[in-house]
Amino acid sequence: MAYRPSKRFKKTALGASAALVLVALNAPATLSFAGDKYHAYKIGQSSYKIQYGSWNLIDLPDRYKVNAMHAALLHTGKVLLIAGSGNNQRNFDKGTFDTILWDPSNDTFKKIPTPEDFFCSGHAQLPDGRLLVAGGTARYEVLDGKVTRAGGGMRVKNESPDKAVTLKKGTLFRSPTGVEYVSRFDVTVPRATREFEITYGRGGQMQPWRTKVTAAEARVFVEAVREGRQGLTTEAAQYEVLGLRGKDADNVYGLAERLSTVKQDFQGIKSAYEFDPLAEKYVPVDPMKDARWYPTLVGLQDGRVLAVSGLNDVGDVVPGDNEIYDPQTKKWTKGPFHYFPTYPALFLTQGGNLLYTGSNAGYGPKDKGRAPGVWNPATNEFKKVGGLTDTDQLETSSSVLLPPAQDQKVMVLGGGGVGESKLSTRRTAVIDLKADAPVFRTTAPLPQGTRYLSSVLLPDDSVFTTGGSTDYRGRGASDIHKAQFYYPRSDSFVAAADPTVGRDYHSEALLLPDGRVATFGSDPLFADKDNTKLGKFEHRLEVYTPPYLYRDPARRPVLGAGPDAVEPGGRVGFPSPHPERIERARLMRPSAVTHSTDVEQRSVELGLTRTKDGVTLEVPGDPTLVPPGWYMLFVADADGTPSAARWIRVKAPQKAPPSSDVGWMPPE
Template sequence: MHMQLLHTDHVIMFDRTDFGLSNISLPNGNCIKNPRSKILPVDCTAHSVDYDVVSNSIRPLTVLTDVWCSSGAVTPDGTLVQTGGFDSGDRVVRLYKPCRSSSNTTTACDWQEVGRGLTVRRWYATNHILPDGRQIVTNDAKIENNLYPFVFLNGDGNLFIFANNRAILFNYFTGSVIRTYPTIPGGDPRSYPSTGSAVLLPLKPNAAGAEVLLCGGAPKGAFIRANNHDFVPALDTCGRIRIDDPNPQWVMETMPAGRVMGDMVLLPNGDVLIVNGAGSGTAGWEFGADPALSPVIYRPDNPIGSRFATQNPSSTPRMYHSTAILLRDGRVLVGGSNPHKFYNFTGVLYPTDLTLESFSPSYLDPKFGYLKPRVVSPGPQTKIGYGQKLPIRFTIPPGRLNSTSVMVTMVAPSFTTHSFSMNQRLLVLTRADLKPVGKSTYQIRVDTPGSGNLAPPGYYMLFVVHQDIPSEGVWIQIG
């Protein structure tokens, strides 16, 4: 499954078109005819939907070509650009320009496909938004454990790219590698199909530079052994590295349990949620076992040895083809799981599961309501520029403000598939004065990011965080 949250609070989801019939019909009795397909030459079911978070409703969308294992990102104006796929779709670019109403069924609010929009075939690729709003697409679909590379934009405008067990810093203007990083200790692969996950840790004012955290994966040879139904325990280690360190080294940590095919989601307060996946095997059809049912919270600012906290388990296995994304209300939307070559809903150990559920971090517990801020201004969809002073007004229940424990964060919504959230980044904004401006109402001034190197242009969710408890987010647009 692939997911992207848009600035309309709608989530666009899609899956490959040749798994089999889905359980959702195309609107108005429409059908797609594809004489080349041996599986579904005529298909009257939807393989993409628009999920309205507020109304908890879906609307079927139409994809004409196969989006299997594709990639994507959002343009500065909020249009979802999805690239590549398989067979008929491997060079296609698809555009989804959001509309406001879930009942709007005009062609302006459905997929528009550009055939041969890519000069080369793209499958298992990664997209990243660049400082000027363009997108770069990277992959090598021919080499095992190099698929869906982990790509992050560094503050100097270069790209940190991790694949297999090593990383480089890449200057995309010159096409040159300007730095090579040490192999991750142990040398085990972390990219698909030995699928770990990775995040760019929160970017903070006056910090020593950007850090990448990479967790889980599968040992060398695990993919071949899984093909013979020998499921090797997943890696239980995480590696953390500072991109701009003069002598960069991986700092290794141990998770509460091994995990492969997990998702890592940045939360508004700067914590990292690790969710989904399996305890053994690798990505691939029938290649995973032992569902990882218990999410884990990673607190990057805690001392080593006290950063991981196991959460209450789910009862639903979320294995191969599961996804997770942050919503504006602070919940994490979790969905999908299909470890089979086709949809297989019954009679197997881990059935295909296309349902959705949400994970609520502890900051949403009602017992913390007395600490929860509410953003008054800026209002939704406010446009801001780079390097500005931005006043933010918020309320806190009477007598509860701790002025030293207030921060403002901006979170970019990610395109998530195959255990990697493309373009996911969180910025902690520099704060200045904090003052009361009314009954239980306060104003804090923050500095907006200085350039597109820190925050590529587009939509972000802005949160006020008080004593680790975030407000609901407000959509803002920078650039």
């Protein structure tokens, strides 16, 4: 529906038309200014806002401007914006790592001490409201043509069954031909394992004990000390560790097969932290076994968190060794084995399976781990699902579990080709996991091919989509200054107000407790259409107010104070001045989003009973539908106008999770 100005505005415009034409003939820039003024007038009208909503830029003081790579909503209502080094190697080299805490209720900001480089980490909400942050950056990439020293992974062996050995960063390894390589990180090699064997002679007599020692192994990235071709090697060899004495010199050595000057990718870290929303600080927990850069962390039904994929400590995609974090013990154990490209979109589905939509964000070969499927972590069975078109354009696509979660429908939106491809697609598709044979079915297309699209669930059961670009990292000034609503029931897109700020790579969007949507970040490769001017990271913070917040405020549903926790399957009551206006209730899990990947958000329908002075709400008892943790509780009227949210914690099931020493256990 086109905007139509009021009669009063028509008269004013007509009266000024001659002057505007004269100005336009002499100064096209003035005409452009007049057009901007008209646009500002138009979008400021109540009639426009009621139909399309509005955008507002938040005044962000210079000292709080941050390269927001990650965004997470905490149960305090504040938003954690994590930059780490912020895709800026100078910050990395200086050890300057940033995190900002934003309070949307009063637009205040706070700097949070950041102990390590969480740039390109993974994150997930924990049952007690803390945010698990794991992985990040150990080393920036060195592109082809820029590598001056041969380097690669060195396997460090330890044959001593009596003690572990730690080699500090800077340890030297010498090849059989005398070429020396230096380690870039500390590495600890566990002690070797010792097994005793019993043998018997011909007469049945027990023979003396025999022992078998199996060397332990760890991995570290090394570079040649000197530049040039002498450090290149393509043959397996054993390397002496310089500085060791006695038995250590005999027991500890390096093995490498290929040390080259090809591109050296980013390398991950093993570190993990919990961010405490009340103390507003990072708290260290046990590190992961594998280093991870670009990992996905997904919460499970028992409150534990599964970490998958990422680039490891030598820059390779983790080959399928996944891990599980137990928030009760603060430790990691081995998870089910499966290979995924980095930042895969994995959704916990009813029954405990995980759906991989094929959406991912970056690293990995074109022909491995790209096919979507349903993964049963208990049996490690992975069943591929078909139906998607443009399957070569799933990288940088968006995925959401459509509202309400009980419908068990998951949508994929847009995407592009692998790597720096110029391809982008309008394709959207939905899979119904309740079907006898689930497959993706094509749904209403996006207005144009879009990668890096942000997709946010709203409390009126729509999906708000915004931003993105048609080309890799916004090349060619391809950022899309458009937003729209997707309505699952009618399979249709409806236009929303246009954002001021373009968003592409390294951008995020999330739902706030007051029903607005906040958007952050963007890391364009270039700043002009001809790709001659380097882009700059987008620091502006822009908030969208949906049309439902421009309806009559006196009729907006209101929830009074009530319980802040509920058992699975439990019932809770809240007072309300007009319960007769309340038609539905939703629990909405807060986002933890990065790189177009947000597997946390979900909207769960609640049972609703009206009383004379409030409502009674029933929470589903299935933790695979409602994983334990804090949720925003919204109620809405028949038109979808939501209340402001109340925070409530869904407790973990009474039965304790499996013992941490047995790794993954199937749900019962």
